[in-house]
Amino acid sequence: MSFSSVYEPQKEEKKIYKLWEKSGLFNPDNLKKAKKSYCIIMPPTNANGNLHIGHALGMGIEDIMIRYHRLKGEKTLWLPGTDHAGFETQVVFEKHLEKEGKSRFDMKREDFYKAVWDFTQTNRKGIRDQIKKLGASCDWSREKFTLDKDIIKIVYDTFKKLYADGLIYRGERIVNYCTKHRTAFSDLEVNHILRQDKLFYVKYEFKNEPGKFITVATTRPETIPGDVAIAVNPKDERYKKLIGDYVIEPITQREIPIIADILVEIEFGTGALKITPAHAADDFEIGQRHHLEIRKTLDTNGRFNELSGPLVGLKVNEAREKAIEILNQNNALEKIEDYEHQVGVCYKCGNVIEPMLMEQWFIALKKPIASKQNKSLSDLALSAIKTGQVKIYPKRFEKVYFHWLKNIHDWNISRQIWWGIPIPVYYCQEIKNEVCQKSKGIIISDKEIKKCPYCSSINLIKDQDTFDTWFSSGQWPFATLKTQKNKKDFQAFYPTGTMETGYDILFFWVARMVMLGLYATDQVPFKDVYLHGLVRDQSHQKISKSKGNVIDPLDMITKYGSDALRIGLIINNAPGNDLVLSEDKIKGYRNFANKIWNASRFTMMNLGSDFQPKKFDIKYIKTPSDKKIIKQLKDTIKKTTVMMDSYRFYQAGDVLYHFFWHKFCDQYIESAKKQMTDSKKIEATKQVLYHVLSQNLIILHPFMPFVTEAVWQSFKNKKQSILMAQNWPKP
RNA sequence: GGGCGCGUAGCUCAGUUGGUUAGAGCGUUCGCUUGACGUGCGAAAGGUCACAGGUCCGAAUCCUGUCGCGCCCACCA
Numbered sequence: 001m002s003f004s005s006v007y008e009p010q011k012e013e014k015k016i017y018k019l020w021e022k023s024g025l026f027n028p029d030n031l032k033k034a035k036k037s038y039c040i041i042m043p044p045t046n047a048n049g050n051l052h053i054g055h056a057l058g059m060g061i062e063d064i065m066i067r068y069h070r071l072k073g074e075k076t077l078w079l080p081g082t083d084h085a086g087f088e089t090q091v092v093f094e095k096h097l098e099k100e101g102k103s104r105f106d107m108k109r110e111d112f113y114k115a116v117w118d119f120t121q122t123n124r125k126g127i128r129d130q131i132k133k134l135g136a137s138c139d140w141s142r143e144k145f146t147l148d149k150d151i152i153k154i155v156y157d158t159f160k161k162l163y164a165d166g167l168i169y170r171g172e173r174i175v176n177y178c179t180k181h182r183t184a185f186s187d188l189e190v191n192h193i194l195r196q197d198k199l200f201y202v203k204y205e206f207k208n209e210p211g212k213f214i215t216v217a218t219t220r221p222e223t224i225p226g227d228v229a230i231a232v233n234p235k236d237e238r239y240k241k242l243i244g245d246y247v248i249e250p251i252t253q254r255e256i257p258i259i260a261d262i263l264v265e266i267e268f269g270t271g272a273l274k275i276t277p278a279h280a281a282d283d284f285e286i287g288q289r290h291h292l293e294i295r296k297t298l299d300t301n302g303r304f305n306e307l308s309g310p311l312v313g314l315k316v317n318e319a320r321e322k323a324i325e326i327l328n329q330n331n332a333l334e335k336i337e338d339y340e341h342q343v344g345v346c347y348k349c350g351n352v353i354e355p356m357l358m359e360q361w362f363i364a365l366k367k368p369i370a371s372k373q374n375k376s377l378s379d380l381a382l383s384a385i386k387t388g389q390v391k392i393y394p395k396r397f398e399k400v401y402f403h404w405l406k407n408i409h410d411w412n413i414s415r416q417i418w419w420g421i422p423i424p425v426y427y428c429q430e431i432k433n434e435v436c437q438k439s440k441g442i443i444i445s446d447k448e449i450k451k452c453p454y455c456s457s458i459n460l461i462k463d464q465d466t467f468d469t470w471f472s473s474g475q476w477p478f479a480t481l482k483t484q485k486n487k488k489d490f491q492a493f494y495p496t497g498t499m500e501t502g503y504d505i506l507f508f509w510v511a512r513m514v515m516l517g518l519y520a521t522d523q524v525p526f527k528d529v530y531l532h533g534l535v536r537d538q539s540h541q542k543i544s545k546s547k548g549n550v551i552d553p554l555d556m557i558t559k560y561g562s563d564a565l566r567i568g569l570i571i572n573n574a575p576g577n578d579l580v581l582s583e584d585k586i587k588g589y590r591n592f593a594n595k596i597w598n599a600s601r602f603t604m605m606n607l608g609s610d611f612q613p614k615k616f617d618i619k620y621i622k623t624p625s626d627k628k629i630i631k632q633l634k635d636t637i638k639k640t641t642v643m644m645d646s647y648r649f650y651q652a653g654d655v656l657y658h659f660f661w662h663k664f665c666d667q668y669i670e671s672a673k674k675q676m677t678d679s680k681k682i683e684a685t686k687q688v689l690y691h692v693l694s695q696n697l698i699i700l701h702p703f704m705p706f707v708t709e710a711v712w713q714s715f716k717n718k719k720q721s722i723l724m725a726q727n728w729p730k731p
Numbered sequence: 732g733g734g735c736g737c738g739u740a741g742c743u744c745a746g747u748u749g750g751u752u753a754g755a756g757c758g759u760u761c762g763c764u765u766g767a768c769g770u771g772c773g774a775a776a777g778g779u780c781a782c783a784g785g786u787c788c789g790a791a792u793c794c795u796g797u798c799g800c801g802c803c804c805a806c807c808a
Contacts, residue, residue: 005768174806192805199808218808265807273808281806342732342805355806396735403734404804507804538743540801572745572755576736578802580743584757591770602767646747654745654755666772 003604003714007597009561009590012710017132019713025070025725026139028077029486037075039493040066041477041526042138043501043509044083044146047120048092051130053535053543053569053581054502056553059134060566061532061649062500066137067702068644069497071728077493078138079480080131082124084147086420086469087183091348093119093419109418116419117147133554135562135705137724142484146472147421150483155472156424156446158520163444167364167377167519168413170425170442174281175412177356178346179302179316183416184360186468187409188508190344190353199339200324201270203332204230204247207255214239214247214258215334217269219341221327222319224251225308226276226297231286234260236271250332251323252309261286278357296357300416316352361414361423361465365515372519378405381514384524390514392529393647394576397506404507413468420466430457474512477525496526503531503576530647533578535569540580551581560590563704567592570703571653592657593707596700599665600711603689606676616691620684625671632663633692638731640699653703660696668692698726 024030028037040062045055062078070076093116094104104112124145131138144151162168175184200221203213214230227249232239239258246255263286264273277287278296287294297308304311304319310326311319327333344353368374375383382405384390385398392398414423426449428441436454443453443460451458472479477499481490495517499510510529517525534542537549544550556565568586573579621627636659643652668689675685694715701708701723712723 003767005766006770007768176806187805216808220808263807269808276808280808282808283806285806341807344806400735400803407733407805409806504803568756572743574745577744582743582757585743587770588756591768594768594770598768598771600767605767648747651745658755665768669767670772 003601005598005601007561007594007707007710009563009593009706010558013133013135013557013562013706016706016709016713017135019709019722020137020724021140023722023724025722026078026137027141028075028139028492031070031075031725032073034073034075036073037077037492038066038069039077039079039481039496040498040500041480041496042078042080042136043499044081044144044473044476045127045131046085046088047082047123047127047145048085048089049123050126051134051553053551053553053556055130056134056556056565057532057535057569057573057579058500058502059131059136060570061530062498063134063136063138063566063705064570064649064702065498065500065530067705067724068728070137070724071698071701071726073727075492077142077489078136079142079144080128080136080138080140081144081476081480082120082127082146083469083473084120084145084420086466087181087348087415087417088469089116089120090417090419091181104418112418120147130554133557133562135566137705142480142489144480144483146469146476148483151472151479152421153446154479154482155421155467155475158475158516159424159467159471160444161520162363165369165371167367167369168361169364170359170361170440172357172359173362173410173412174279174284174355175358175360176344176353177300177358178349178351179300179354180349180351181346181417182300182302184356184358184412184414185346185353186412186470189347191347191350192342193345194340195343197339197341197343199269199337200327201334201336202250202274202327203334204250204256204274205332207246207248213334214242214272215270216272216274218274219339220276220279220320221323222304222308222311222314222316223276223279223297224249224274224323224327225304225311226279226295227254227256227274228277228287228292228295229256229275229290230258231261231264231273231275232258232271233262233264233266235262236264236266238271250330251311251326252307259286259290259292261289280355284357294357298354298356300356300358302354316354360412361425362410362412363471364410365408366410369519377515377519378408380518381405381511384514384518389524390527390529392531394531394574397503397529397531397576401506401511405511411468413471414463414465415468416465418466420469421472423463423465423467425463426452426460427463428452428455428457429459429461430455432457470508470512471516473509474516475520477513478517478521494521495524498528498530499526500530500532502534504534506531528647531576533573533576536578536580538580538582540578543581556583556586560586561593561706563593563706564590567653567657567703570649571657573650575647575650592661593704595661595665596697596704596707597711599660599669600693600697600714602669603693604715606672607686607690611686611690613690613694614687616687620687620691622681622684623671623675625668625675626684626688629663629668629688629692632659633695634731636663637695637699637729641728641731644702649703656696656700656703660700664692664696695729697723698728701726 066078176190177184201215206212242258243260245258275283277284277294299305306312365378366376424446426443431441432455513525564586568589640652675681697708709723
């Protein structure tokens, strides 16, 4: 390895990564025996594109932890993987189709699936290369994909178990439906935005007293044909005597009753609420209570159907216009007020989410589970944190986590999309006997079946939906470990050590992993959670493709090197805090890599070819400078070890930087230059130089793996093979 | 409607149990530097730690309030 006067990362990094891979040391099976083991499951990267700068941050932190634990001599496993990312990937792929002027609706479902499959496999290759460029020391022999057959098998097993325990049910509920994407979502995929709207005061005429009205305030006049009642609060003096009367709904002219329900707020609007059970959650609840008819007037294609009379065929916004027009004609509009309120929109396309009554699969999160001391899934997830079995860094997110879990509703896990894990269910259409009746005709089967196992009917319908991606990725820690060739992996590495991910998926993913992990394995999936922040651009905007402000980590690596990018993202970036990416900062750390390179070059040149490193001994300390640097080294090791053990990498990196540059280089090397002119001190000084430098390389290695290894390789004598596998110094 | 957080040098941020002159990187200014480092060295300027009270021997740090900013959660028409 030649030692040019400038460190050239692009020349070294590829070689170094190959050297590591060849050594086999990413695989814990090849590491020395150890009492302790440590494992990180890599958050599976979405197989629908390239890595972005946020991945570089996460992977960097994970690699620091992994390399640190490996240096400490633990059996260390970092298990990589990719996620099929159902809805996300389908959307990305459909955009590609759109560019070609195509749509998935022009394709057969199987052909579409095949095309997306190929798309993800191509992306997986690219992602692997990118992860390698980041220097990630993960064990590629254990890589998993969320659509691996054995993973799907585990997902199905969990589904079956949940169903058997009565924790999964099929039910007709009001769900969040996006008419553009034509799928339902869980509550988490709905964003709420503040919107300026209108509040319409609509008059409903009494059946028996023409000319007399009850007025209702609504933001959604287009849903009037779905009305089945007017509800008032039973305590409302204004309306008490009207309860039981009938009024005429003013668009399709149906008679509907006035009912009483405590859910109605006396103060709001006129105190009278129109009840549309198929298209509003509260209304559905009230409808159930009063056994009201359900009128679904909006179809899943986003258009109103014949039940809505004159609004038939119209989209929501068009129907609203039309409804207002009709109400005006019928003289049924009392007044219109400006109204500011929160509206749920699709997190992906921003279109208004329609509350729709649909049959979907739900996970009951609040239902007591007999086999878990009557704790519910959300209870399990809550107590894992409360008892400290799982700790979150930074701690403030524990509060956020509690708050969410305490107020959680059942989780809709079915999606009306094509790309994903199919829901393994058939519905018997005949239900010919009691057994079948008891099962409600629901047959859970992950194999193709032609006949109902209960009543032998051949009239079966396969469920067309797929799982919410988070249902499968929520099982990722145990699923990936249980499906390894090495059958001891689960035993050896579960619960895993640390889950490192972004705070933005605390609910989507972390909470679900805790729930499903505890449910399926009776153990927490990980002991610690480290949450990093979001990377933002110079104007503090969240980086995203749609904003066009993406920063390609590979560009940064090409310009400044992988190590510089890594610590540029990590130093001084406390967990849970967003970070404004600064190219200048990365540039500054490129200089640091160069400094390491040159200090090493200086040392090597001065040691000479016949230098024999000895075990460091106090007798080599000859001068105050020697004494000082040795003490500072010791302090630095002590300090950084504490920091590393408490997830303060952002501080440890800073401490190491200063020690190396300003203490070792600026002070000690300068003294050493003088000392080496004194023949009595030459040998001792060389030993100190070598000792301090080599210790530095070890403790810097998790942060700057490439340059430290490159230097180490230049230094190596026959005994020392690879820096990655050295021993972290004892503090 | 509920919750979380932030406001420290021109910019981006550290500052973990409250303790000597508040730190870093980048930027700025002034020197130096032909052999480790064209990416180096030395030095300097720059902060009433948002504001107002309070606790304390002592507060950027703890408490209360005010102002400004951001984020998250939420089936009120």
